[in-house]
C-alpha cells in the first residue's frame with residue numbers, strides 16, 4: 001500500500017510513515033522530536049488535538065490566535081524563539097475552512113530555522129478549490145524540516161478504519177519508524193486505503209457532491225439571511241447569532257447532528273459538514289425551524 005501511495009504522491013516510499021489515523025502521526029512527531037519543556041507554536045482555534053498532545057508531552061504550547069479566520073503565519077513566525085522546536089499549521093484550518101496563500105506560506109518558511117519542524121496538517125487538502133494553496137509536499141525536498149500530514153478519514157471516507165500518513169524527509173521518517181509500534185496500522189485499514197487510492201470514481205463523486213452541496217447550503221442560508229463563512233473544506237461555520245450549544249441541542253432533537261463551536265472560542269457559531277443532498281435539505285429545514293422558534 002505504501003508503494004502505491006508513494007507512486008501517487010511522487011515521493012519515495014521511505015519518506016512516508018503510516019499512522020493509525022493522522023492523529024497518530026501528530027503524536028509520533030511530538031514523541032520522537034520533543035522533550036518536556038520544549039516549545040511548540042500552534043494556531044487557535046484549530047484542531048484541538050495539537051494542544052492536548054503537546055501538553056500531554058510536557059511541552060509548552062505557544063498558542064497564536066487566527067487572524068481573519070486564518071492561521072496567522074506572520075505572528076507565528078514572530079513568536080519563534082530559541083526554544084521553539086515545532087510549529088503546527090492547519091491548512092485548510094479546522095474549524096474555519098480557510099487556507100493560507102502560497103506567498104504567505106513561503107514568506108513564513110523563510111523565517112523558520114531549518115531545525116524547527118513545520119508540521120502542515122492537510123487533513124482536508126483534497127477538498128480545496130482555491131488554486132493559490134500551498135501543498136506541504138512541494139517543500140519537503142527544501143532545506144526546511146517540513147512534514148505534510150494527510151489522512152484517508154476525510155475525502156476518502158475511511159475515518160472508522162483509522163489510517164493516515166505523514167510525508168517527510170527519509171531521515172525524519174527513519175527516526176519516526178524507530179519510535180512507532182511495528183504494527184500501528186492494521187491490515188484491513190491498509191486494504192481499504194489501497195482500494196480507495198484506486199477508486200477515482202468514488203473520490204470524484206465525493207468532491208462533486210461536496211462542492212454542489214456547499215453551493216446549495218450557501219444559497220439556502222442567503223435566502224434565510226443567515227451569516228456563514230465560505231470554506232475550502234467539506235464543513236463550514238455558521239453564525240447563528242445566539243448560544244450555539246442550545247442550537248446544537250435543538251437540532252439534535254430534530255435528528256440532525258452539528259457541532260457547537262463553544263470549545264473553539266466561537267460561542268455563537270456552529271460547524272456543519274456537507275452531507276448528501278437529502279441530508280443538506282433536512283439540515284436546512286431543521287435549522288429554519290429551530291431559529292424561527294427561538
Ligand SMILES: Cc1ncc(COP(=O)(O)O)c(C=O)c1O
Nearest residue numbers: 021022023047094123151153164
Ligand atoms: C485538522 C485535522 N487533522 C487531523 C485530524 C485527524 O484525523 P485522523 O486521525 O482521522 O486521520 C482531524 C480529524 O478530525 C482534523 O480535523
